[in-house]
Amino acid sequence: MRKNKHLSFEERSTIKFMLDQSASFKQIARSLGRDCTTISKEVRNHISFKKSGCFGHSFNDCSNRSHCPVSGLCSNPDCHSKRCSNCSSCHLYCPHYSKQLCPALSKPPYVCNGCSKRTRCTLEKHLYSASFAQMEYQQTRSESRSGICLSQAEALQLDRFISPLLKKGQSIHHICISNPSEIMFSEKSIYNYVDAGIFSAKNLDLPRKITYKPRKSRHDSFKVDRSCRIGRSYQDFLDFLDGWPDCPIVQLDSVEGRKGGKVLLTIHFVKTEFMLAFLRERNTAASVSQIFERLYWELRPDRFMKLFPLLLADNGTEFSDPVSIERDSQHSLRTRMFYCDPSAPYQKGSAENNHEFIRRILPKGVSFDGLTQKDVDRMMNHINSYTRANLGDRSPYEMFRLFYGQDVLTLLGADLIPANEIILRPELLK
Numbered sequence: 001m002r003k004n005k006h007l008s009f010e011e012r013s014t015i016k017f018m019l020d021q022s023a024s025f026k027q028i029a030r031s032l033g034r035d036c037t038t039i040s041k042e043v044r045n046h047i048s049f050k051k052s053g054c055f056g057h058s059f060n061d062c063s064n065r066s067h068c069p070v071s072g073l074c075s076n077p078d079c080h081s082k083r084c085s086n087c088s089s090c091h092l093y094c095p096h097y098s099k100q101l102c103p104a105l106s107k108p109p110y111v112c113n114g115c116s117k118r119t120r121c122t123l124e125k126h127l128y129s130a131s132f133a134q135m136e137y138q139q140t141r142s143e144s145r146s147g148i149c150l151s152q153a154e155a156l157q158l159d160r161f162i163s164p165l166l167k168k169g170q171s172i173h174h175i176c177i178s179n180p181s182e183i184m185f186s187e188k189s190i191y192n193y194v195d196a197g198i199f200s201a202k203n204l205d206l207p208r209k210i211t212y213k214p215r216k217s218r219h220d221s222f223k224v225d226r227s228c229r230i231g232r233s234y235q236d237f238l239d240f241l242d243g244w245p246d247c248p249i250v251q252l253d254s255v256e257g258r259k260g261g262k263v264l265l266t267i268h269f270v271k272t273e274f275m276l277a278f279l280r281e282r283n284t285a286a287s288v289s290q291i292f293e294r295l296y297w298e299l300r301p302d303r304f305m306k307l308f309p310l311l312l313a314d315n316g317t318e319f320s321d322p323v324s325i326e327r328d329s330q331h332s333l334r335t336r337m338f339y340c341d342p343s344a345p346y347q348k349g350s351a352e353n354n355h356e357f358i359r360r361i362l363p364k365g366v367s368f369d370g371l372t373q374k375d376v377d378r379m380m381n382h383i384n385s386y387t388r389a390n391l392g393d394r395s396p397y398e399m400f401r402l403f404y405g406q407d408v409l410t411l412l413g414a415d416l417i418p419a420n421e422i423i424l425r426p427e428l429l430k
Helices: 009-020 025-032 036-045 077-081 130-144 152-167 172-178 187-195 234-243 285-299 301-307 322-326 345-361 373-384 396-404 406-412
Strands: 047-050 125-128 250-256 263-269 274-280 310-313 336-339
Touching: 009 025, 009 036, 009 125, 009 130, 025 036, 036 047, 125 130, 152 172, 152 187, 172 187, 234 336, 250 345, 263 285, 263 345, 274 285, 274 345, 274 373, 274 396, 285 301, 285 322, 285 406, 301 406, 310 345, 322 336, 345 373, 373 396, 396 406
Parallel strands: 250 310, 310 336
Antiparallel strands: 047 125, 250 263, 263 274
8 A cells, every 4th residue: 555645636536436436435545555544535625615506496505495485685686586495696695594514415425426416406516526636736735835834823922032132132043042942943944034024133133144135036925824725716716706696795905105114904895996994014914814803893793794705815925814814703704715816916906996096195115104094094085985987976985885884884984075175195194
């Protein structure tokens, strides 16, 4: 039996073929010369989810669908003439929706590949695909070999201990030798962390550190979760929209001022062109998570889940902790987060276009260090009150109020500026 070998695409194709034939994990393992636990882990780690119905029936996984008398909850005009139990999107708006899970998926083989009832099932399908598993495997392998193997909490704890000593003039060698029980990293790793800008102490604080101009191909970014894109790629985003075409999209981005200074987090509601902006001291994943946690409790969970059902962000390190954004403190799912492809800002072009209004007031290169959140709120009030031709000559503020109501705008601290008093120049904040 082979050991310490990665599965190949041919082996994954064999797994998929045998699962379609309702073969057990032991039979598949015997055929490939692998351990059955290897096959089990492979299948469970690479399940793809498909929201599809069956012949003559739309996708619907509500546990009440068989006896639900309600109709006409969604915007689909055809739905008003039939029950919501036959609609694939009404449960998005139903307060009594309860997801039904197939009990067969809680035991081997954990997927629907060889299920005899698959052609008559309207529940969410759990499938094993060789091509999908191979793609996820390659992404995991690539992510595991990049970035810095250090969590956000470990980085902060290490920074609190090492940076004060470095600023006293001590060398990294002296600190590591004198504190072997507190520092469980090699000297080279500490040098790399300082050079990457993870600590508050910089290269200038090191007694004899020679600095070189960084190469163009070098990546000093610090990701909290290096495998955060797995299952959250732009293609996964498009696949999700195929099942939920009416789901509102919220785009996330950052706007930088002076390098290393304060930075803005922008939250853009695509349908209404309404944008929120929050000032952060540093461009870290923790600062983004804190903002969403605060919004979750200030708006209340029901309003939050209605406003932020689907998030789309770029590949910046500030968005590399999706779990803390997607789930609350009780680990309950409150939103879904996906990522654009690398070097593809056009995939969230709505937010990028709206940043032009911010740059009218805060041109590139201007430091944000002197700003307060009150200044940022005033700027966004003027931007959101500015009428847009693509909104039927209405402002984002008016469209947002039409969709979500005045109470939500009040909770967000947004105000409507009279049309003739709108200023989109740097003088607004002077």
